[in-house]
Amino acid sequence: MDATERIQAASNFLLQSPPGEINDVLNDVRNIISDDDLLQEGVLPALREYNLAQFMTVDVPGTEHQSIVSEAARISSSESGSEERFLDPRSKTSFVFDHLSLEASDPQTVEPSSESEPFRLALETSTLTYLSAHFHDGVASVFSTQETPNRFVIQVVANKYNPTNYWAGRWRSEYFVDLNENKVSGKILVNIHYYEQGNVQLATTHEISLALPPAVVTSSPSSSASKIIALIGDEEGKYQISLNDTYQEMGEKTFKGLRRALPMTRQKIDWDKVLGYKLGAELSSSKGVFGNS
Template identity: 70%
Template structure:
């Protein structure tokens, strides 16, 4: 198999890596490439795509908080920059991100749009309050389009890794708030992996769209808290629907995948299971005795 084919296969495995298990998958595909230098160079685009799609978080350089690596955080490439940079709006800095080592470096000041910053900052504060109430170690970044475009992007990610109990999970949500259109559009993505004595993955995608109430405007000082209340309502309804779906799957779907009764069409009395086994052995011995005689 050609090296290019092996790199393509390895990249496909990486893009499907469950939450928190990208390094495990990377170590596994080393056997496919069998050359660490070629591996790093070949799968770098896949790692970058994975990190941006999965809202990978990183410690903001020089700050005591994490921020999200995503397409919204990526700065447009400039002629004098050899490496792409990402922004941390809360810290008003930009940095270089290593997609293999998952580390940020070379922080530099980054000026945000002055007109949008008051509302963007208010949305950031309201989102942090929402995270504290509903997410364990959740991370959020809020971006503004600026340049006269009254549009903001809220991104939220929460990870829970529990390898000792063989499961991991990730919640991602993203909302685009357009004051020019008067609406909010977004999506909620959930990915859970259970792998104790098996390998089961659950992925969901839920689209969100609702209009901004007439009282919420770009200049409204309480707009941020009102918008987050609407987001909270949408995510709470989706959480409830997930719980109901899981309950239905447990009671109906999973039960339909197996026989209600064994082939004998009668239920087994588990308290007498040893008696069944002993009876079968005695029956077998008797038949063998008759045959030999």
């Protein structure tokens, strides 16, 4: 395998990293590349793709909160793509994000759109209230789109890492609020990884599409935003219940069907001994055949 193939293999591993484990995967693929300079240069595009897709969070310089790094937050990039600037609408600050170190730098003040900011701010306020009520250590960002007036993007990410007990999880949700067409569309993405004496991953995507009643759109920004977040909350609550039902069914049926039951001794099988017994039986059988010939 040449260097290009090794870089491609390493990039594929990184893009499939479970929540909170990308550094572990990166350390593992260093053994594949055996060249830190080549590794850093070669896998940087994959790290960038992963960070944007997974809604990586970063401490915003000069603030006490985190912001989401995503495609919706990206406002500019260099020709090489190595230096990208992202927006934290909550603090009206832009910053350069390093996809390798996961750090923000060079904060600059950004003046928001006077037309979009009142409703964006109302959506942000309602979203943060919803976040504190339903998510542990969650982060949310609300953006107004420059291309289309009266169109906003709500992004939420919540991570929970518990390496001591061998599990990790990530919730991501993204919604497009379109006041021109009176609708909300988006999706929920959940990734969970259990890896104690095994390796089980769950990855789900749930699409959502809601029509906004006229009364919601014609209300004041704060009232309208509150009603929109309430509609989103109802949909997320329904999906949470469906996930819980799925987990229950998997525990009672699916995993029991896959699991090998322990023998009557309640002791784990020593597969090395079993393999030895099988080889011994095959050798004995072979001797008998040759002896008769």
